[in-house]
Amino acid sequence: LEDSDLGKELARAFKKRKIRTLTGAKLEEAQAGEKSVTASVTTDGKTETLEAEVLLVAVGRGPLTDGAGLEGVGVKTDRGFVTVNGACETSVPGVYAVGDCIPTPQLAHVAFAEGMLAAEHAAGKNPTPINYDAIPRCTYCVPEVAAVGLTEAQARERGHDVVAKTVSFGAIGKAVILGEGGFCKIVTAKDGPILGVHYIGPRVTELVAEAMLTVGWEAVPEDVAALIHPHPTLTESFGETALALAGRPLHTG
Template identity: 50%
Template sequence: MPFSWHDPRSSDATWELSVSEPNDATFDVVILGGGSGGYAAALRAAQLDLKVALIEKGKLGGTCLHNGCIPTKALLHAAEIADSTRESEQFGVKAELVGIDMAGVNSYKDGVVARLYKGLQGLVGSSKNITFVSGAGRLVGPNVVEADGKRYTGRNIVLATGSYARSLPGLDVDGERIITSDHALTLDRVPASAIVLGGGVIGVEFASVWKSFGVDVTIIEALPRLVAAEDEESSKALERAFRKRKINFKVGKPFEKVEKTEQGVKVTIAGGETIEAEVLLVAVGRGPVTADLGYEQQGVKIDRGYVLTDERLRTGVPNVYAVGDIVPGLQLAHRGFQQGIFVAEEIAGRNPAVIDEAGIPRVTYCDPELASVGLTEAKAKEQYGADKIKTYNYNLGGNGKSQILKTTGFIKLVRVEDGPVVGVHMVGARVGELIGEAQLIYNWEAYPAEVAQLVHAHPTQNEALGEAHLALAGKPLHAHA
């Protein structure tokens, strides 16, 4: 059945998103998957006057909108409100946190998602160049996608089928005691205690939310540190902050087994240590959705479930591209957006610049936040040589707005000697909002002196980024060089 969106700003603006097309309908671009990468490709291709078929078996917007970025950040904001209420007296405001109403939290979260979903439906539905197909698609020819018995031929094909929440062998995810992030987003209660298996982005974000909601949380991570993909100093700063918040974590401790108990679960980790809790959240990353979709049968090369592409996102099968979480690399919505735009422009003959993976900003939205772009100190030393790398850490304690917010942390710059800044790493409340300028600094290969001459508004945390570059340029104002 077609579904439609009514624009609340108009009494008669309603668009049909799903339409019936005859067999063998031909399009300039057929896109399999309507998540971040897929719908971005569709919208940009439509702008470039290409005829597009966008095929999605679930809801337009995919994981990010419905089971990832948006709902998790809504939970994190609710958690911030809880912490602010609990700690309000230090700001001279007397308030009492009575408790967490999960029905209310979920209503708020779902409302945010619903509004964005309707807006996205409107964008896609209002385009005369996009045919939205609601159905399960499969690649049945090098330029043909079949969806619910109908075939859609594309002069170009874009594979954008997204990812799913991974598990581990021996884990029986039941959605009640042993859950994934999908289940955690719809919990109707605040568990008394939780074990989080995985100390990456998903794991630390949920641990942060639950701690703010009053849950006794323990993170188990097989790698030597939390958020191990980030710069080591950022990881260590997060670990210190989590200890202060009384979020327990055990790193370098691989998972061995889990048993269900009358009260919940009992998890055994390396060394025979056991931990008990009401629920176990499996947060060991996300896997690519590529199985049984006909990719390999049509000659698309797959490695451990991921679609292999060149730097221009071509799969090796003529006119077949892949974007988003199915392509090896960072699984981030904004990476998918950019890849979708890139592929649309590539198909249209615009010859877009190749995306620099290191230049994609990364933000972990726990408390405190972590934000970074470019190379870690370790990667920079590996690439340029240890003797060529210089770093500088600016303590947010010297920043006026950070003092107002009562946050601690730092901004770390990684620079090639007598050259540009090749990495920016930040820890602290709301530092994710600073990543825009940091991204420009890295991608434009800016030198510290060039950034130092820019005027940063006072008092803002953004000012701290300017201060760090002043210090690295040898003319610190509120910091030591």
């Protein structure tokens, strides 16, 4: 879902806080006791029993369209998701669907945008289609994770000659004060636009909006490098990374 470098950094941050992470694990069973919960978990063929105060289940969600009468009016679905075109219009002209019942990112801000798109199209206007590659993604853990655009792997899969640069928050004064660590990573096409921006660190969910603009407007690193970012702020991480990509690093090597 996110750039692999973000996952590695988050794992290190969790380990530093003595949080154990098991990836690719299968929950076999769970039992609730009076004061704790035990869970049987299999990882790489090895099963162990874990004990904790609480068990949080986060398995995602799916569309709840069964019984809504969609088939009766001719609205097509695929595995429960309503099929729509670029204006969020269903197979029945004049009928629209937005949000979690269509196969797009299940994020509130995506649903807001889809609702506006559908309303404007229904009103006879010609709204700009949503660029789903330019939708910011935020994970509210500690440290926070935020990203927009393509991961480095996705950019390579799409055939881009990729150039990527990462600047540690250790070079950013405000981040040093906050003391959580992290980095900013920018993925670009060689001699081309910024394809993706990836953050991990304090308050990065507030920083990703600037990155969204650059990805959406297909800015090149030199465009961002020409902008002056205020000091001391976390926004400097974006400017420093762009400067490095433009061949003019300031506080980084």
